[in-house]
Amino acid sequence: MPRVLDRHAIGQILRTKGADAWGIAANDPRLPLAPDHPSAVSILMRIDPLVVRGLTHGPTADYRREYERLNLALDDAAGTLVEVLAAHGHEAEGVPATAEAPDGERPFPHKTAATSAGLGWIGKTALFVSPSFGPAVRLATVFTDLVLPPGEPVVESGCGSCRACVEACPAGCGRDVLWRPGTPREELFDAAACGRHMAALATDICGVCIAACPYARRH
Numbered sequence: 001m002p003r004v005l006d007r008h009a010i011g012q013i014l015r016t017k018g019a020d021a022w023g024i025a026a027n028d029p030r031l032p033l034a035p036d037h038p039s040a041v042s043i044l045m046r047i048d049p050l051v052v053r054g055l056t057h058g059p060t061a062d063y064r065r066e067y068e069r070l071n072l073a074l075d076d077a078a079g080t081l082v083e084v085l086a087a088h089g090h091e092a093e094g095v096p097a098t099a100e101a102p103d104g105e106r107p108f109p110h111k112t113a114a115t116s117a118g119l120g121w122i123g124k125t126a127l128f129v130s131p132s133f134g135p136a137v138r139l140a141t142v143f144t145d146l147v148l149p150p151g152e153p154v155v156e157s158g159c160g161s162c163r164a165c166v167e168a169c170p171a172g173c174g175r176d177v178l179w180r181p182g183t184p185r186e187e188l189f190d191a192a193a194c195g196r197h198m199a200a201l202a203t204d205i206c207g208v209c210i211a212a213c214p215y216a217r218r219h
C-alpha cells in the first residue's frame with residue numbers, strides 16, 4: 001500500500017495490474033453519464049497483436065478468450081484502485097469494462113474518459129484509437145474524489161483521409177466522418193447495424209474494424 005497516493009503511485013499500481021497505458025480526465029464540468037467525482041482515471045489494456053491479426057474476417061476463439069481475459073484484468077485493476085483509494089479515505093467508483101449499467105441504464109462510455117485524458121481519439125467506426133496501439137485496446141474507468149492533474153484532452157481525430165475501418169466493416173457501420181468531441185455517435189457509426197450483424201452471427205464480438213486500422217497493424 002503506497003504511503004502517499006499521487007499520480008506516480010497510481011501509475012505503479014496500474015502497471016502492476018497489467019495496464020499498458022492510463023491517464024486522468026477532469027470530470028468538471030461533468031462528462032455525459034459520469035458520476036459526480038472530479039477525476040476519472042482511464043485504464044487501457046492492449047489486445048494481443050497476434051490475436052488482432054487473426055480478426056481480419058471476423059471473430060475467432062482466440063479473440064473470445066482474449067476479450068474475456070482483458071475484461072477480467074481491467075475489472076481487477078479498477079477494483080484494486082478503488083480499494084486503495086478507499087483505504088486512503090477517498091470515494092471511488094469503478095465502471096466495469098463491459099457490463100451494461102445495473103437497472104438497464106446506459107453505462108458511462110469509457111471512450112469519453114480516454115479521449116478526455118489525452119490517450120487518443122475516436123475513429124471513423126466510433127472506436128477509441130490510441131496512437132500507440134490503435135483501436136486494439138479495451139478500457140475501464142475509475143471515478144474518484146481524489147483531485148489529480150488531468151491530461152490534455154484530445155480534441156481532433158488522427159484518422160485523416162483513411163477509410164480502412166469504414167471499408168472493412170462487414171455491416172457498413174462507418175460513415176467516413178471525422179470525430180470531434182461532442183460528435184453524436186449516430187453521425188459516425190450505425191450501432192444498431194453493428195449489433196444486428198453480431199446477432200446474425202450468434203455472437204457479441206466482432207473486431208474486424210479493430211484489425212483493419214493501420215495504427216493496430218503497425219504494432
Ligand code: B12
Nearest residue numbers: 097109110111112115126127128138139185195205206207
Ligand atoms: C453497448 C456497447 C456496444 C453496443 C453498441 C454501442 C451502443 N449501443 O452504444 C454494440 C453491441 C453494438 C457494441 C459493439 C462493439 N463494441 Co462495444 N461496448 C458497449 C459498451 C458496453 C457501452 C457503450 C455505450 O453505451 N456507448 C454509448 C455511446 C454514446 O458512446 P460510445 O460510442 O461508447 O462513445 C462515444 C463517446 O465516448 C463520445 N466521446 C468521446 N470522447 C468524448 C469527449 C467528450 C468531452 C464528449 C462529450 C463525448 C466524447 O464519442 C464516442 C463515439 O460517439 C462499451 C463499454 C463502455 N461502458 O463504454 C463497449 C465498448 C464501446 N465496446 C467495445 C468494442 C471493442 C466493441 C466491438 C468491437 C465488439 C467486440 N468487442 O468485438 C464492437 C464495435 C463497435 C464500434 N465499432 O464502435 C470497446 C471499445 C474499445 C475501443 N477501442 O474503442 C468498449 C469501450 C468496451 C471496452 N471496455 O473496451 N458495443
